[in-house]
Amino acid sequence: MSLRDQMRKGSTEILILSLLADQPMYGYQISQELAQRSSGYFDVKEGLLYPTLHRMQQAGLLQSQWQETETARRRKYYALTAKGREVLADQASEWQEFMRHLQAMLAS
Amino acid sequence: MPLTINHVLAQIRAELDLSSATEEDVIAEIRTHLEDAVDAARAAGTSEEVALLKVAEKFGVTEVGKALQDVHLGWESTDAIVATILPVLGALLLRWLVFDPAGTALGWQVVLNRPAFWLVALVMLLLPLLQWRRWRYALIVWGLFWVLSIIFVIFPAASYWQGGGEICVYPCS
Numbered sequence: 001m002s003l004r005d006q007m008r009k010g011s012t013e014i015l016i017l018s019l020l021a022d023q024p025m026y027g028y029q030i031s032q033e034l035a036q037r038s039s040g041y042f043d044v045k046e047g048l049l050y051p052t053l054h055r056m057q058q059a060g061l062l063q064s065q066w067q068e069t070e071t072a073r074r075r076k077y078y079a080l081t082a083k084g085r086e087v088l089a090d091q092a093s094e095w096q097e098f099m100r101h102l103q104a105m106l107a108s
Numbered sequence: 109m110p111l112t113i114n115h116v117l118a119q120i121r122a123e124l125d126l127s128s129a130t131e132e133d134v135i136a137e138i139r140t141h142l143e144d145a146v147d148a149a150r151a152a153g154t155s156e157e158v159a160l161l162k163v164a165e166k167f168g169v170t171e172v173g174k175a176l177q178d179v180h181l182g183w184e185s186t187d188a189i190v191a192t193i194l195p196v197l198g199a200l201l202l203r204w205l206v207f208d209p210a211g212t213a214l215g216w217q218v219v220l221n222r223p224a225f226w227l228v229a230l231v232m233l234l235l236p237l238l239q240w241r242r243w244r245y246a247l248i249v250w251g252l253f254w255v256l257s258i259i260f261v262i263f264p265a266a267s268y269w270q271g272g273g274e275i276c277v278y279p280c281s
Contacts, residue, residue, distance in 0.1 A: 027137060028144040046145070047172030050138065051179045058179070073144075076137045 008044060012052050014095060015042060017061065017080065017088040024065075024079035027053060053078055061087055110157050113142050116164045123173025126180050134176055142167065195250040198232040202257065 019025060019033050027049055035043040056062045061084035064076050080088070117135055124131050142163055149159035205225050219225045235250055 026140070028141045031141075045166065045168035045171070046141065047138070047167040047169065048175060050134070050141075050172065051175035054134075054176065054179045073140055074136065075140050 008042060013056060014088065014091045016052065016056065017084055017091065020062065020078055020080045021085070021088060024077040026075040026077050111160050111164070113139060113160065116142060116160070116169055119169045120173040123170060124177050126177070130180055192249050194235060195232070195253050198228060198235065199253040202228050202232070
């Protein structure tokens with residue numbers, strides 16, 4: 001696994017949390033937003049989002065709800081729980097500290 | 109034969125061994141994703157069959173099925189254990205009520221006069237009305253519990269009547 005793949009794998013959870021902090025989204029929408037907002041950098045295998053989403057829901061970070069759209073297509077929307085917001089704040093802080101130290105090391 | 113969304117879903121389902129409710133939920137969610145992705149590809153000018161091929165490749169069919177199975181397996185096993193605990197606890201409680209300290213059901217007639225016995229028996233009979241995601245495991249335990257209960261009650265009862273109303277250990281001599 002390349003460094004880029006490892007970094008992407010390690011950051012999938014915080015990426016999902018940060019996307020859902022704005023509004024509830026369904027799986028396909030999350031995959032599209034990830035690819036679009038990162039200019040394709042986080043364009044991962046779309047299906048692998050679902051095991052991550054389900055794991056995060058089991059951990060109490062997300063809650064889901066089926067909603068029917070105008071086209072009668074049912075979509076499962078994911079939203080952050082209170083615990084999810086706490087974890088997002090913690091992980092964002094951790095990542096910023098990690099990046100700060102990494103950049104300091106690389107600059108030296 | 110052209111590839112269809114149902115074929116793709118069948119490949120994913122083949123990797124799953126979960127409760128039917130969970131499988132249906134997972135498959136329904138993925139179906140919507142595939143339909144959305146195919147619609148987007150077709151809107152971009154790709155033919156339906158090519159669109160689905162590309163979508164399936166980008167989705168990662170087999171590895172996703174395996175990953176979903178891994179995620180839900182632990183969760184479902186916990187459900188099964190929790191669901192199975194109830195009949196087992198009921199069986200232990202009834203055993204404690206029915207059997208005398210010597211471990212036989214010789215005094216089973218006395219038990220019939222105990223409200224606690226009928227209360228526990230009633231609760232155990234109504235247990236299948238509960239809805240658990242892995243209830244089928246609990247149902248097996250529940251069924252086994254009742255088969256054993258009936259055997260343990262009928263044998264001493266048969267002995268009782270076979271012995272002319274005298275309590276004896278089955279088979280009566």
